[in-house]
Amino acid sequence: MNGIQSYKVIFNITFNQIIRSKKTILMLIVTFLPVFVAIYYRTSANTDMIMPEQALSQIMIFFLLFLSILVSLFYGTALMADEIDNRTITYIFTRPIRKYYVVLWKFLSFLLGSFIILIPPMVLTFLLVSTDSRMSFDFGTSLVLFTKQLGIAILSILAYGAIFTFFGSRLKHPMIIGLLFAFGWEKIILIIPGIVRKFSVAHYLLSSFPKDPSIQRAIDHISRGADSSFAASISIITLVTVVFLCLSMYTAYSKEYAFEQ
Amino acid sequence: MPIHDQSYQHWNGTFRKHELSWWIIAKQGLRVIVHRKMLMLFILAPAVIQFFIYGGIIYGVNTYGAMLNLSIINPKFFFDFIMRQTFFIALMCVFAGSGLIANDLRNNALQLYFSKPIKRLDYIVGKLLTIFILLGFITLIPGILLFTENAVISQDLTFLIEDFWLIGSITLFSLIIVITTGFMILAFSSTTRNNRYAAIGFIAILIGTPIFSGLLKEVLNLKWASFISYWSNMYTVGSRIFGLPPVVSAFWKGTDYWYWSIVIILAIIATSILVIMKRVRGVEIIK
Amino acid sequence: MIPIVEAANLSKWYGQVIGINDITIAIAPGITGLLGPNGAGKSTLLKLMVGILRPSKGEIKIMGDHVWNNIEISKIIGYCPDLDAFYENMTGYNFVLNMALLSGFAKDESETLTMQTIERVDMLEQKDKKIVSYSKGMRQRIKLAQAIIHDPKILFLDEPLSGMDPIGRHDTIKLIKELGLKGKSVIVSSHILHEIEAMTDNILLINNGRILAEGNVHEIRELIDTHPHNVYIICDKPRHLASILMEFDDISGVKINLDDKSLIIETLKPDEFYSRLPKILAENDISVENLQSPDDNLQAVFRYLVG
Numbered sequence: 121m122n123g124i125q126s127y128k129v130i131f132n133i134t135f136n137q138i139i140r141s142k143k144t145i146l147m148l149i150v151t152f153l154p155v156f157v158a159i160y161y162r163t164s165a166n167t168d169m170i171m172p173e174q175a176l177s178q179i180m181i182f183f184l185l186f187l188s189i190l191v192s193l194f195y196g197t198a199l200m201a202d203e204i205d206n207r208t209i210t211y212i213f214t215r216p217i218r219k220y221y222v223v224l225w226k227f228l229s230f231l232l233g234s235f236i237i238l239i240p241p242m243v244l245t246f247l248l249v250s251t252d253s254r255m256s257f258d259f260g261t262s263l264v265l266f267t268k269q270l271g272i273a274i275l276s277i278l279a280y281g282a283i284f285t286f287f288g289s290r291l292k293h294p295m296i297i298g299l300l301f302a303f304g305w306e307k308i309i310l311i312i313p314g315i316v317r318k319f320s321v322a323h324y325l326l327s328s329f330p331k332d333p334s335i336q337r338a339i340d341h342i343s344r345g346a347d348s349s350f351a352a353s354i355s356i357i358t359l360v361t362v363v364f365l366c367l368s369m370y371t372a373y374s375k376e377y378a379f380e381q
Numbered sequence: 382m383p384i385h386d387q388s389y390q391h392w393n394g395t396f397r398k399h400e401l402s403w404w405i406i407a408k409q410g411l412r413v414i415v416h417r418k419m420l421m422l423f424i425l426a427p428a429v430i431q432f433f434i435y436g437g438i439i440y441g442v443n444t445y446g447a448m449l450n451l452s453i454i455n456p457k458f459f460f461d462f463i464m465r466q467t468f469f470i471a472l473m474c475v476f477a478g479s480g481l482i483a484n485d486l487r488n489n490a491l492q493l494y495f496s497k498p499i500k501r502l503d504y505i506v507g508k509l510l511t512i513f514i515l516l517g518f519i520t521l522i523p524g525i526l527l528f529t530e531n532a533v534i535s536q537d538l539t540f541l542i543e544d545f546w547l548i549g550s551i552t553l554f555s556l557i558i559v560i561t562t563g564f565m566i567l568a569f570s571s572t573t574r575n576n577r578y579a580a581i582g583f584i585a586i587l588i589g590t591p592i593f594s595g596l597l598k599e600v601l602n603l604k605w606a607s608f609i610s611y612w613s614n615m616y617t618v619g620s621r622i623f624g625l626p627p628v629v630s631a632f633w634k635g636t637d638y639w640y641w642s643i644v645i646i647l648a649i650i651a652t653s654i655l656v657i658m659k660r661v662r663g664v665e666i667i668k
Numbered sequence: 669m670i671p672i673v674e675a676a677n678l679s680k681w682y683g684q685v686i687g688i689n690d691i692t693i694a695i696a697p698g699i700t701g702l703l704g705p706n707g708a709g710k711s712t713l714l715k716l717m718v719g720i721l722r723p724s725k726g727e728i729k730i731m732g733d734h735v736w737n738n739i740e741i742s743k744i745i746g747y748c749p750d751l752d753a754f755y756e757n758m759t760g761y762n763f764v765l766n767m768a769l770l771s772g773f774a775k776d777e778s779e780t781l782t783m784q785t786i787e788r789v790d791m792l793e794q795k796d797k798k799i800v801s802y803s804k805g806m807r808q809r810i811k812l813a814q815a816i817i818h819d820p821k822i823l824f825l826d827e828p829l830s831g832m833d834p835i836g837r838h839d840t841i842k843l844i845k846e847l848g849l850k851g852k853s854v855i856v857s858s859h860i861l862h863e864i865e866a867m868t869d870n871i872l873l874i875n876n877g878r879i880l881a882e883g884n885v886h887e888i889r890e891l892i893d894t895h896p897h898n899v900y901i902i903c904d905k906p907r908h909l910a911s912i913l914m915e916f917d918d919i920s921g922v923k924i925n926l927d928d929k930s931l932i933i934e935t936l937k938p939d940e941f942y943s944r945l946p947k948i949l950a951e952n953d954i955s956v957e958n959l960q961s962p963d964d965n966l967q968a969v970f971r972y973l974v975g
Binding site: 143146150153154157160161164166168169170175178179182186190193194197198201202205293294295296299300303 | 419423472475476479573575576577578580581582584585588589592593596597599600601602
């Protein structure tokens with residue numbers, strides 16, 4: 121009997137649920153909204169618009185602080201919560217597969233699905249705006265900057281995905297807690313002075329953003345100061361991802377899912 | 382006959398349709414929701430606390446306002462209160478509203494409902510009433526209570542004589558928010574069997590549209606971008622209802638075409654009604 | 669013989685509600701019927717056996733090993749839950765195939781097994797349709813298919829006949845009996861007493877989370893002293909037979925129905941009664957047209973013990 125084969129099945133089932141769902145079409149429309157903005161930006165005769173590097177920064181912040189969270193919330197909470205709500209977890213947990221690996225492989229499929237949904241529109245937006253003739257940077261510099269931003273977005277999906285996966289596997293109402301966390305705590309705490317904002321994932325994501333004047337203005341609009349170092353930010357984000365993923369795996373291993381009859 | 386037949390006896394009366402079947406549905410919906418502790422803890426309690434804070438401000442201003450030369454109990458005060466309560470409206474819709482129809486779809490309960498002598502309209506009105514009442518408890522009722530408090534504890538009748546119209550503004554603006562948001566969450570709830578997806582879609586509109594609107598204004602400098610924002614439209618209409626100056630905020634930078642906001646709000650309600658009417662039916666067609 | 673399932677002081681509660689209340693059982697290999705009214709604890713007990721639930725107190729073992737988070741046990745058991753839960757957008761074929769793959773079979777082998785199992789549960793025609801379009805009976809068959817696809821040694825079936833048409837029920841009972849003959853152990857829960865009777869004589873009767881009786885249904889019936897056995901006889905001289913039988917101490921009552929010349933005799937010692945009856949009939953020249961015991965069955969056991 122082949123163990124890896126079994127986990128690939130978990131991966132495939134979850135990935136198909138993500139990609140083939142009608143809701144993913146709606147999600148793609150939402151993630152492609154910035155692409156339409158970028159198309160309008162490139163084709164419009166309006167001379168009152170901001171410079172391309174600032175436009176790109178604003179859009180990337182939108183991807184980072186809204187769309188990546190929305191995608192993570194949508195699919196991350198559903199990873200385990202859908203199996204529990206639909207009661208299909210019974211079939212999986214009575215097979216000879218380790219429960220914590222089920223969570224891990226589901227998380228991997230979530231990552232792949234989220235990347236497919238989020239990264240192409242980011243790349244398209246970048247290509248559309250960075251090739252504008254008014255761009256201050258050359259394409260190479262823009263590409264380096266974008267690659268770093270893309271990396272931060274990937275980290276964002278990882279971290280928030282792990283957090284929401286934990287919510288989905290542990291809590292009875294993962295959505296409302298997830299919403300309170302993502303659009304309550306994470307937003308409000310950034311504008312509170314002092315060290316309190318260091319207790320948010322968004323702070324470290326913003327701190328990891330490449331330090332560029334075009335981006336700084338956008339960041340200052342949202343946060344009172346994204347002043348943690350790059351190394352510390354990456355470490356904290358990675359730690360958060362690992363901790364919450366481990367918590368999710370442990371929850372699946374130890375929790376019994378007793379369904380209401 | 383001395384010994385009466387105790388066996389089953391057929392009732393020979395006339396069956397009547399219950400005139401208030403929508404109220405039965407609403408009552409049951411409220412009963413189920415109100416028993417949830419999450420609701421009390423995360424939504425109602427903070428909303429009530431905020432109400433008491435505003436009530437405290439009214440008391441403070443009326444008692445010590447003359448000494449401190451404070452006169453902040455004006456239309457903007459009540460308008461701000463209602464706008465601040467919209468955070469709890471969003472939470473209430475997510476928690477209580479997202480499952481109103483979604484859970485019935487999930488449990489195949491629509492067939493049960495429509496096998497009884499109730500119409501589709503009764504069902505929809507019942508569900509709408511459930512969410513309207515819950516949202517009304519967060520906006521309309523506390524707003525009216527605050528107005529009443531100020532009217533009652535004012536030093537004279539000036540407030541009541543000059544600002545009596547505020548009660549109408551509070552009622553109208555609260556109803557606009559309650560009805561529009563209520564219709565919207567019910568529409569989302571009717572589109573899916575999973576209340577989680579209904580909640581996400583709803584939040585994408587409530588939180589996403591202001592953020593996207595901000596992006597359009599910043600990047601493309603579009604004057605009409607504020608009409609994309611759900612709350613911007615509400616703010617514009619509310620400002621008008623409360624007689625406040627047109628919206629010119631650093632964040633929104635909106636134009637004062639308030640009638641466009643009304644058109645958008647009506648369009649949201651109309652679209653929601655269409656979606657609900659299409660989705661709520663006794664038979665599900667599986668392709 | 670090693671019991672396939674052993675429970676020692678097993679209890680399970682959900683908050684303040686006791687699901688299983690301090691039970692100690694040892695289930696032998698073979699087919700065992702798990703009976704009880706609604707809310708008795710049947711499903712809870714089955715879930716404890718397959719490791720979906722963890723005991724609140726006590727322990728439960730399958731083939732001598734603890735169940736919770738034990739992959740080795742998962743390899744040898746198959747579970748058909750009572751819940752109507754599926755990946756609705758999957759076809760029946762893909763669902764069973766995925767379950768075979770999850771059991772660890774290679775792709776080719778899984779495909780072969782899937783076709784064989786689907787044929788066995790008579791779902792070949794509907795295998796490529798989405799489960800969301802299946803009737804209740806079809807869903808039940810597919811559920812059964814995923815439980816048996818990996819040829820488990822022990823099967824746990826929670827209300828497997830629910831929603832099936834008479835032919836489906838007949839085929840499923842036949843399948844279960846075949847599995848029993850092949851040496852598999854099956855624990856099957858049901859409300860439908862005569863169908864359990866058709867499968868097995870070994871029962872586990874549960875009510876309010878407690879075991880009321882376990883073992884052979886006839887032996888259990890013998891032991892229920894508080895309820896005399898009823899014997900129904902149609903003969904040509906019912907009054908005469910009644911008067912003779914009333915002389916014996918173990919006869920607690922006789923009811924005569926003159927319309928069809930029948931007697932219902934209540935006896936506390938059925939074995940003794942049956943031993944003496946032929947002699948009485950011969951000596952008194954009484955012809956018997958019909959003789960049966962209407963309550964030497966599961967329904968009577970159920971009724972007398974559960975109430």
